Amino acid sequence: MAKKKKNSTTKAKSRFSAPKFLSDERTKPLIGIALSLFTIYVGLAFVSFFFTGGADQSKLDIKWLELITDSKVRVENWTGKTGAYISNLFINKGFGIASFSFLYLLVVLTLRVWGLKIQSLRKTIIYTLLFCIWFSVLMSFLFVKSTSHSFLFLGGIHGFFISEWLVSFVGNVGTLFLVVLSFLTFITLAFQNSISFFKKLFIRKPKTDTEEDQDLSEPTDNEELNEPVSFPSTKKSMDEESEEEDDDEPTNDSEFIPKEEIILEQEVKKTKAVSDDLELKIETVSKQEETVSIKHGPMEDFDPTLDLSNYKYPPLELLEAHHASNSSVGKEELESNKDKIVETLRHYKIEITQIKATIGPTITLYEIVPAPGVRISKIKNLEDDIALSLSALGIRIIAPIPGKGTIGIEVPNRKPEIVSMKNIIASKKFQESTYALPVALGKTISNETYTLDLTKMPHLLVAGATGQGKSVGLNAIITSLLYKKHPSQLKFVLIDPKKVELSIYSTIEKHFLAKLPDEEEPIITDIHKVIATLNSLCIEMDSRYDLLKKAHARNIKEYNTKFVKRGLNPENGHRYLPYIVVIIDEFADLIMTAGKEVETPIARIAQLARAIGIHMIIATQRPSTNIITGVIKANFPARIAFKVASMIDSRTILDSPGANQLIGRGDMLISLTSELVRVQCAFVDTPEVEAVTEFIQKQQSYPTAMFLPEYVGESSENSATDIDLQKRDALFEDAARLVVSSQQGSTSGIQRRFSIGYNRAGRIVDQLEAAGIVGPFEGSKARQVLVQDEYSLEKLLRDVLQ
Numbered sequence: 001m002a003k004k005k006k007n008s009t010t011k012a013k014s015r016f017s018a019p020k021f022l023s024d025e026r027t028k029p030l031i032g033i034a035l036s037l038f039t040i041y042v043g044l045a046f047v048s049f050f051f052t053g054g055a056d057q058s059k060l061d062i063k064w065l066e067l068i069t070d071s072k073v074r075v076e077n078w079t080g081k082t083g084a085y086i087s088n089l090f091i092n093k094g095f096g097i098a099s100f101s102f103l104y105l106l107v108v109l110t111l112r113v114w115g116l117k118i119q120s121l122r123k124t125i126i127y128t129l130l131f132c133i134w135f136s137v138l139m140s141f142l143f144v145k146s147t148s149h150s151f152l153f154l155g156g157i158h159g160f161f162i163s164e165w166l167v168s169f170v171g172n173v174g175t176l177f178l179v180v181l182s183f184l185t186f187i188t189l190a191f192q193n194s195i196s197f198f199k200k201l202f203i204r205k206p207k208t209d210t211e212e213d214q215d216l217s218e219p220t221d222n223e224e225l226n227e228p229v230s231f232p233s234t235k236k237s238m239d240e241e242s243e244e245e246d247d248d249e250p251t252n253d254s255e256f257i258p259k260e261e262i263i264l265e266q267e268v269k270k271t272k273a274v275s276d277d278l279e280l281k282i283e284t285v286s287k288q289e290e291t292v293s294i295k296h297g298p299m300e301d302f303d304p305t306l307d308l309s310n311y312k313y314p315p316l317e318l319l320e321a322h323h324a325s326n327s328s329v330g331k332e333e334l335e336s337n338k339d340k341i342v343e344t345l346r347h348y349k350i351e352i353t354q355i356k357a358t359i360g361p362t363i364t365l366y367e368i369v370p371a372p373g374v375r376i377s378k379i380k381n382l383e384d385d386i387a388l389s390l391s392a393l394g395i396r397i398i399a400p401i402p403g404k405g406t407i408g409i410e411v412p413n414r415k416p417e418i419v420s421m422k423n424i425i426a427s428k429k430f431q432e433s434t435y436a437l438p439v440a441l442g443k444t445i446s447n448e449t450y451t452l453d454l455t456k457m458p459h460l461l462v463a464g465a466t467g468q469g470k471s472v473g474l475n476a477i478i479t480s481l482l483y484k485k486h487p488s489q490l491k492f493v494l495i496d497p498k499k500v501e502l503s504i505y506s507t508i509e510k511h512f513l514a515k516l517p518d519e520e521e522p523i524i525t526d527i528h529k530v531i532a533t534l535n536s537l538c539i540e541m542d543s544r545y546d547l548l549k550k551a552h553a554r555n556i557k558e559y560n561t562k563f564v565k566r567g568l569n570p571e572n573g574h575r576y577l578p579y580i581v582v583i584i585d586e587f588a589d590l591i592m593t594a595g596k597e598v599e600t601p602i603a604r605i606a607q608l609a610r611a612i613g614i615h616m617i618i619a620t621q622r623p624s625t626n627i628i629t630g631v632i633k634a635n636f637p638a639r640i641a642f643k644v645a646s647m648i649d650s651r652t653i654l655d656s657p658g659a660n661q662l663i664g665r666g667d668m669l670i671s672l673t674s675e676l677v678r679v680q681c682a683f684v685d686t687p688e689v690e691a692v693t694e695f696i697q698k699q700q701s702y703p704t705a706m707f708l709p710e711y712v713g714e715s716s717e718n719s720a721t722d723i724d725l726q727k728r729d730a731l732f733e734d735a736a737r738l739v740v741s742s743q744q745g746s747t748s749g750i751q752r753r754f755s756i757g758y759n760r761a762g763r764i765v766d767q768l769e770a771a772g773i774v775g776p777f778e779g780s781k782a783r784q785v786l787v788q789d790e791y792s793l794e795k796l797l798r799d800v801l802q
């Protein structure tokens with residue numbers, strides 16, 4: 001039964017919900033102005049009727065059409081014939097002075113169109129009409145005789161007929177009783193505290209605890225009474241209303257609600273008007289973040305960008321401003337979601353004291369403050385019920401929101417907004433960021449641009465089911481770096497076993513890519529080459545650590561600063577170290593085919609590469625535990641999850657559920673520390689990325705991609721024994737002396753010292769190995785130098801040279 005009543009209440013609510021055109025931003029002001037003017041017009045007509053109604057009376061008895069077509073008829077009413085006709089119709093032929101209730105309704109409606117919600121429309125209409133009927137009967141009953149020779153019927157014809165009929169039916173006394181009784185019934189039904197108020201009014205004696213308890217129980221009785229006419233059914237809402245209506249009457253709220261609640265309510269009331277149930281406080285966050293034009297100042301001292309001094313950063317115009325048409329969240333949507341949340345919670349006897357909405361690009365966060373004593377776990381368990389009542393996917397409950405003391409319910413917007421990369425790149429936050437590797441990912445729930453520094457991560461694990469926005473996310477990361485970094489400062493190593501996702505970047509090979517020296521393809525797709533590249537990165541990592549050690553620098557930033565200030569001599573092998581960002585799209589393919597062979601170098605780089613500027617981003621469609629192994633997870637603390645299929649997948653990536661409740665299309669959760677942030681990923685389409693890469697490609701470039709150190713795999717390990725030392729390299733002896741004097745047998749060291757290619761340097765090292773000067777290849781470690789001093793070396797060389 002109770003359920004039925006509730007349903008009818010909901011239906012009634014939806015019937016009263018504002019038509020669509022009212023929430024349209026374009027028509028709203030027009031309707032607002034029209035309604036305001038109409039209200040003033042009717043107001044003037046009504047007021048004027050009291051002064052001019054007598055004079056106009058005779059002219060108003062004809063039909064309206066005749067009245068307006070006959071130009072000879074003139075009226076006194078300030079608002080002309082129409083105003084005179086309307087006021088006569090409402091006041092004399094209708095409800096008398098109670099007709100002003102209609103004017104009140106118009107005022108409430110006008111304020112609503114302007115966004116000022118003073119009261120619930122549904123209740124205002126019901127109460128006002130009831131009051132209008134009652135008051136017109138009262139006026140007629142009281143004043144019909146005394147105003148019999150006036151043109152004005154204080155109760156109108158409606159009041160006159162009803163009061164006449166009542167008098168004939170129950171007499172004057174009976175009518176008086178009926179009028180008083182109906183008034184009391186109205187008050188009792190409309191205001192929950194009325195009974196206790198009257199009690200207090202008439203029985204003035206000090207209260208005992210028992211009485212207070214009785215007071216508390218009374219509203220519950222009234223709840224039952226109220227439901228059939230769909231009046232507010234809760235203690236709190238009634239309290240609010242009684243306050244509204246009896247502004248200067250002493251209210252007894254404090255007797256019903258615990259103290260904490262009163263404080264909260266007062267806070268809420270300070271900021272907002274009172275509505276039917278709980279008022280929804282809307283956090284307005286400016287959607288238009290400040291944007292600035294792109295500026296890149298020159299560097300001081302040595303400028304690594306002088307390599308390509310004419311290089312121009314991609315302009316903003318290459319990107320598109322994607323707009324989803326009509327994507328704003330209307331007040332109606334907010335209110336209806338709020339009602340459904342409150343209703344669902346009440347259904348489970350959960351009272352809340354405050355509700356606030358923050359509108360994000362694709363979801364809206366409703367923050368609620370539960371009444372004291374409500375168990376948080378109870379709300380958390382209602383996730384599915386709330387999702388059902390809102391008929392929406394992607395509901396996520398954050399209970400409690402860390403550091404806020406509220407509970408968050410994230411509800412997807414009916415019309416999600418597309419966050420365009422253009423806006424994000426142009427945002428002040430991104431443009432003025434001083435991060436070493438700034439990445440702009442999208443917008444948070446409060447419409448703020450979300451940026452992060454890749455060097456701080458220092459590696460990123462991206463997971464999400466197919467088609468949920470991973471590739472777009474990777475493109476957003478790469479694009480934001482391309483917009484901020486000069487080719488001399490940043491190199492990408494792109495690994496793409498799927499072969500199609502990252503191929504778009506092959507055109508910027510000579511500007512921004514790094515690869516193995518003997519590799520032809522700029523994007524690595526072959527599994528063997530992936531293993532070689534990852535091991536080569538380990539060698540690069542070791543050689544960078546050597547350089548840092550020599551320069552007494554703790555990290556790449558310090559090292560590069562020293563180098564830029566000309567504190568490090570290139571003659572000693574020092575060089576400007578660009579950041580290297582390794583991106584692996586579809587990590588699952590790699591780990592399935594190569595297992596430990598890729599896992600080990602990845603884990604090694606992940607553990608050590610932070611200080612020397614090598615950062616990895618690995619993406620996978622299949623976030624299962626055999627792909628994202630314990631080793632990988634331990635080394636990738638920063639993770640991004642797009643929508644995944646199951647809660648288990650979500651736990652594998654984020655160590656918590658949530659990613660399975662996302663709505664897809666770029667909706668993601670970012671876990672940096674223990675906190676999860678929900679962000680709508682910026683959208684950058686393939687043509688936009690093509691335009692950016694084409695712009696870069698057309699400019700002057702380096703002769704080749706950056707070469708990574710040569711990695712000689714196990715298959716070629718034995719080849720050193722086959723080397724004919726008679727055909728040794730011209731630099732063989734010098735290289736041998738360098739290796740022995742520095743006691744370092746690295747290919748990259750020789751390559752830098754003699755300014756030769758990696759291939760040649762690698763061949764020399766093989767010859768050194770064949771001559772017994774350096775030890776065999778030991779994976780990512782530098783080779784051991786077997787000759788301890790120059791004297792032994794000269795002796796050995798003499799033997800070899802013979």
Ligand SMILES: Nc1ncnc2c1ncn2[C@@H]1O[C@H](COP(=O)(O)OP(=O)(O)OP(=O)(O)O)[C@@H](O)[C@H]1O
Pocket residue numbers: 418419464465466467468469470471472473621665666667680681682683684
């Ligand atoms: N941030 C976004 N905003 C709006 N739409 C998006 C966003 N990201 C993705 N989409 C939509 O989702 C589609 C699929 O995205 P995407 O290609 O990135 O998925 P994916 O996860 O990489 O899939 P797969 O793993 O199969 O390659 C896009 O074509 C686009 O229409």
